[in-house]
Amino acid sequence: MEWINGGITAPIGFKAGGVHCGIRPNKTKNDLALIVSQKECSAAGLFTRNVVKAAPVQVDQKALSCPKAIAILANSGIANACAPHDMENALKMQKLAAAALHVDQDDVLIGSTGVIGVDLNVDAIANGLPLLLKNLASDEAGSDAAAKAIMTTDTVKKEKAVCFDLHDKKVKIGGISKGSGMIHPNMGTMLCYLTSDVSIEASVLKEALKEVCDQTFNRISVDGDTSTNDSLIILANGMAENEMIKEKNEDYEVFKNALLQLCTQLAREMARDGEGAKHLITCKVHDCESEEKAEVLAKSVIGSSLTKAAIFGCDANWGRVLCALGYAGQSFDPLKTDISFSSLKGDIAVCKEGKGLAFDEEKALEILKEEEVIIDISLHEGDAEATCWGCDLTYDYVKINGDYRT
Amino acid sequence: MEWINGGITAPIGFKAGGVHCGIRPNKTKNDLALIVSQKECSAAGLFTRNVVKAAPVQVDQKALSCPKAIAILANSGIANACAPHDMENALKMQKLAAAALHVDQDDVLIGSTGVIGVDLNVDAIANGLPLLLKNLASDEAGSDAAAKAIMTTDTVKKEKAVCFDLHDKKVKIGGISKGSGMIHPNMGTMLCYLTSDVSIEASVLKEALKEVCDQTFNRISVDGDTSTNDSLIILANGMAENEMIKEKNEDYEVFKNALLQLCTQLAREMARDGEGAKHLITCKVHDCESEEKAEVLAKSVIGSSLTKAAIFGCDANWGRVLCALGYAGQSFDPLKTDISFSSLKGDIAVCKEGKGLAFDEEKALEILKEEEVIIDISLHEGDAEATCWGCDLTYDYVKINGDYRT
Numbered sequence: 001m002e003w004i005n006g007g008i009t010a011p012i013g014f015k016a017g018g019v020h021c022g023i024r025p026n027k028t029k030n031d032l033a034l035i036v037s038q039k040e041c042s043a044a045g046l047f048t049r050n051v052v053k054a055a056p057v058q059v060d061q062k063a064l065s066c067p068k069a070i071a072i073l074a075n076s077g078i079a080n081a082c083a084p085h086d087m088e089n090a091l092k093m094q095k096l097a098a099a100a101l102h103v104d105q106d107d108v109l110i111g112s113t114g115v116i117g118v119d120l121n122v123d124a125i126a127n128g129l130p131l132l133l134k135n136l137a138s139d140e141a142g143s144d145a146a147a148k149a150i151m152t153t154d155t156v157k158k159e160k161a162v163c164f165d166l167h168d169k170k171v172k173i174g175g176i177s178k179g180s181g182m183i184h185p186n187m188g189t190m191l192c193y194l195t196s197d198v199s200i201e202a203s204v205l206k207e208a209l210k211e212v213c214d215q216t217f218n219r220i221s222v223d224g225d226t227s228t229n230d231s232l233i234i235l236a237n238g239m240a241e242n243e244m245i246k247e248k249n250e251d252y253e254v255f256k257n258a259l260l261q262l263c264t265q266l267a268r269e270m271a272r273d274g275e276g277a278k279h280l281i282t283c284k285v286h287d288c289e290s291e292e293k294a295e296v297l298a299k300s301v302i303g304s305s306l307t308k309a310a311i312f313g314c315d316a317n318w319g320r321v322l323c324a325l326g327y328a329g330q331s332f333d334p335l336k337t338d339i340s341f342s343s344l345k346g347d348i349a350v351c352k353e354g355k356g357l358a359f360d361e362e363k364a365l366e367i368l369k370e371e372e373v374i375i376d377i378s379l380h381e382g383d384a385e386a387t388c389w390g391c392d393l394t395y396d397y398v399k400i401n402g403d404y405r406t
Numbered sequence: 407m408e409w410i411n412g413g414i415t416a417p418i419g420f421k422a423g424g425v426h427c428g429i430r431p432n433k434t435k436n437d438l439a440l441i442v443s444q445k446e447c448s449a450a451g452l453f454t455r456n457v458v459k460a461a462p463v464q465v466d467q468k469a470l471s472c473p474k475a476i477a478i479l480a481n482s483g484i485a486n487a488c489a490p491h492d493m494e495n496a497l498k499m500q501k502l503a504a505a506a507l508h509v510d511q512d513d514v515l516i517g518s519t520g521v522i523g524v525d526l527n528v529d530a531i532a533n534g535l536p537l538l539l540k541n542l543a544s545d546e547a548g549s550d551a552a553a554k555a556i557m558t559t560d561t562v563k564k565e566k567a568v569c570f571d572l573h574d575k576k577v578k579i580g581g582i583s584k585g586s587g588m589i590h591p592n593m594g595t596m597l598c599y600l601t602s603d604v605s606i607e608a609s610v611l612k613e614a615l616k617e618v619c620d621q622t623f624n625r626i627s628v629d630g631d632t633s634t635n636d637s638l639i640i641l642a643n644g645m646a647e648n649e650m651i652k653e654k655n656e657d658y659e660v661f662k663n664a665l666l667q668l669c670t671q672l673a674r675e676m677a678r679d680g681e682g683a684k685h686l687i688t689c690k691v692h693d694c695e696s697e698e699k700a701e702v703l704a705k706s707v708i709g710s711s712l713t714k715a716a717i718f719g720c721d722a723n724w725g726r727v728l729c730a731l732g733y734a735g736q737s738f739d740p741l742k743t744d745i746s747f748s749s750l751k752g753d754i755a756v757c758k759e760g761k762g763l764a765f766d767e768e769k770a771l772e773i774l775k776e777e778e779v780i781i782d783i784s785l786h787e788g789d790a791e792a793t794c795w796g797c798d799l800t801y802d803y804v805k806i807n808g809d810y811r812t
Contacts (some may be wrong), residue, residue, distance in 0.1 A: 052732030052740045052760075082728055082740070116725025117762030246735050249755050305711070306807055313808030319522025322488055323634050326458030334458045334488070354458075355490050356523030393799050401712055402719030 001164040005092055007143030008174040010161035011197035013239040015039035015190040016142035017135040018149030021128025023114075023121050030149035032128050033073040036101060036136060041235035043069035043103055044206035045109065046213050048230035054081030056110045057231060063094075063106045066203030069235055073097040073125075076150050076178070078357050080120040081112070081228040089120040092150035093209035096122070100129050111231050113152055113178065124234040125216035150191050153400055154178050158269045161224055164258045166251050169242040171198045173255075173262050177272040182238055190217060192232045192266060200245040207248070208256045209234050216263040219295065219388040220271040221303045221343050234259075271302075271389035272372075276396030279311050280372040287378045288383035293330050294379075294386035301375060302390030311373055312392035314363035318350040321375055321406040336384035343370035407570040407664050413549030414580040416567035417603035419444035419622040419645040421804035422548035423541040424555030427534020427559065429520075429527050436555035438534050441478045441599055442507060442542060448642035449475035451515065452619050454636035461496035461794055462486030462516045463637060469500075469512045472728070473608030475641055478599055479503040479531075480517035482558050486526045487518075487634040495526040502528070506535050517597050517637050519558055528662060528709055553582040556597050560584050564675045570664045572657050575648040577604045579661075579668050585676040597674060598638045604661055605644035606651040613654070614662045615640050622669040625701065625794040626677040628708045640665075677708075677795035678778075682802030685717050686778040692791035693784045699736050700785075700792035706734035707781060708796030718798035722747055722770035724756040727781055742786040749776035 009016050047057045080086050098105040132391040147157040161174035177192035191370050245251050272280035283301045286293035304324035310317035319340045339351035345367045350359050415422050420443050424436040451470050453463045486492050504511040533591045553563040567580040583598035634805035651657050678686035689707045694700035715724035724745045745757035756765050
């Protein structure tokens with residue numbers, strides 16, 4: 001497997017684009033993205049578990065009852081959730097794209113991200129669609145424009161692609177995604193769109209997506225808030241002409257592994273670019289009796305406001321890490337628990353068998369000043385492990401969210 | 407029932423005091439508190455549910471296996487948790503107080519709050535005890551000194567007392583408590599010590615304490631972090647000479663109601679003085695099918711970082727409130743949900759049946775600028791309700807916790 005350029009337009013047969021259509025006041029910021037496949041795709045999607053589901057999520061869930069799709073139209077700026085005409089506008093948006101592309105309405109999936117409770121300006125979408133269609137590109141520029149059009153408070157676009165072999169066929173997967181607040185396990189205000197030219201049955205594609213999502217996007221947290229709009233969608237158009245994957249065979253594992261690598265990078269990027277974040281925090285819990293338990297414990301650490309604030313302050317305050325493990329609702333023996341911090345600058349053990357170690361504060365500071373900080377926890381009770389990703393809690397998080405609507 | 411002065415020394419037969427003994431470097435800040443009853447008390451305690459329990463918590467749990475006590479010795483500055491000699495030092499601390507007071511070791515309860523992982527300076531406690539004993543007072547000054555000695559990042563002391571009648575007897579309850587970080591339902595780094603001259607059996611006292619705690623301290627959150635040291639202890643010495651309460655009779659209800667009023671005020675004060683807080687946030691969920699569900703939903707709202715940051719910014723961002731309800735793990739119908747904000751400056755409806763209402767932003771701003779902001783949520787599905795308290799997320803929270811150890 002190798003990393004390649006091109007994002008969602010790397011796989012054969014996909015075009016993408018993004019324009020400013022007027023949902024956002026700022027004319028220099030794209031706010032409408034379109035992804036189109038040359039052929040009908042096997043499609044699978046995973047959506048927020050929030051009881052309050054945005055209209056586009058409900059529309060996509062219905063559309064995917066038949067797991068085929070050709071295009072995805074997504075806007076940023078307005079979440080189209082809990083607004084007076086949310087469902088009406090979501091259906092209009094889907095219909096507009098279908099008419100423009102001359103496809104069935106159910107072959108178009110839609111997505112929205114932004115402010116909750118405000119009506120979506122569908123006229124702006126109608127006005128912007130002709131230019132968006134004209135701008136669709138099958139090269140890097142198309143993926144780039146689409147990736148930028150779904151950004152909200154993100155500071156960098158998230159875009160990745162991989163290429164791998166299935167026997168004699170080259171297969172590609174590309175992805176774009178956006179954060180960066182309301183991010184919590186069970187997915188955040190996260191939109192992630194994946195494309196692939198792999199040939200795969202929709203039911204098997206969904207299994208792969210679910211397995212990968214549980215180990216990637218469901219293992220990141222920015223702020224503990226699970227959004228109303230989270231959507232993770234993959235389109236696979238079969239144009240790589242590999243033998244169709246119909247079951248969990250060897251090819252499935254190769255594909256799933258490539259998808260896992262891709263989504264791991266996108267998930268890490270989302271955590272790294274969490275609102276106001278200065279640090280990417282990677283928490284690894286190992287020597288645990290089960291992966292599920294390791295995951296719950298690691299999530300508790302990356303979700304702890306006190307731990308996040310300590311990392312912002314480059315403070316090796318491991319007591320907060322141990323404390324966060326302790327309230328995760330899992331049983332473990334604190335007196336067997338070891339904790340260390342590491343980064344590119346080295347590693348330092350701070351807690352052994354539940355008790356503080358004397359350590360070099362200057363070395364700890366040097367380690368914690370790095371952009372990615374790893375918190376390593378060993379429970380000495382088994383062989384299982386899990387890794388979760390989060391970010392620090394900063395002044396800028398408060399600033400960004402103290403006045404988001406205005 | 408009436409509110410009275412005197413805190414924990416208001417009930418008959420209690421003395422209290424506080425001194426600086428040297429656990430903290432700052433000599434102007436008291437760090438050791440003592441509460442002593444003239445007679446042996448019925449005693450009850452509730453402690454953190456964190457798997458990682460500080461040594462003093464473990465000592466108190468053991469001591470309360472016989473539910474009698476005479477004194478409480480507590481320090482601030484060091485949590486005496488996860489430190490190399492934590493248990494050894496906790497037992498020394500208990501023993502020192504017992505020797506000084508000439509009582510059995512198990513009649514002394516202890517408490518600590520502060521930094522995790524660092525050994526407690528027991529010599530400082532030994533050196534400070536003589537002055538502390540000398541300073542013990544049965545008037546307001548004693549309660550005041552003790553209340554101040556247990557403060558950490560608290561900006562104001564928390565101290566309340568009430569008086570009520572049980573037939574022809576005046577009964578009093580007093581309390582002191584401290585926050586203000588690591589505060590979350592299941593109690594925070596919360597120490598709360600209550601005294602009463604009521605005559606009550608220890609088993610019934612514990613029931614009352616548990617019922618009241620569930621409706622007060624377990625309904626506040628500052629930052630979602632449940633500490634290793636949370637302790638809520640009540641001592642009742644019987645010196646009011648009421649007929650002993652041995653069961654859940656009418657007198658029990660009168661006593662429990664007074665305790666509830668007292669603890670509600672202490673809990674609100676703790677939330678109000680949350681680290682860096684500028685607003686007290688009161689969230690009321692009503693017209694709900696059960697109190698348990700209403701509580702879970704209200705806790706989700708006061709725990710939402712995004713809602714907390716919005717209140718800091720005086721932003722009527724009700725979408726985040728609805729979103730937080732949605733990820734609380736409870737089922738409800740968003741399309742029946744109403745939300746309004748209120749304060750001393752009036753109230754404003756912002757969401758009706760799950761959809762945003764047009765509202766006067768200037769009026770909303772005026773309401774949200776008040777120190778206590780109430781978020782009212784109606785689910786229109788039943789008669790039950792619950793209220794929880796939290797605080798906003800501010801720059802100062804990040805500042806305080808970005809560098810707490812130094």
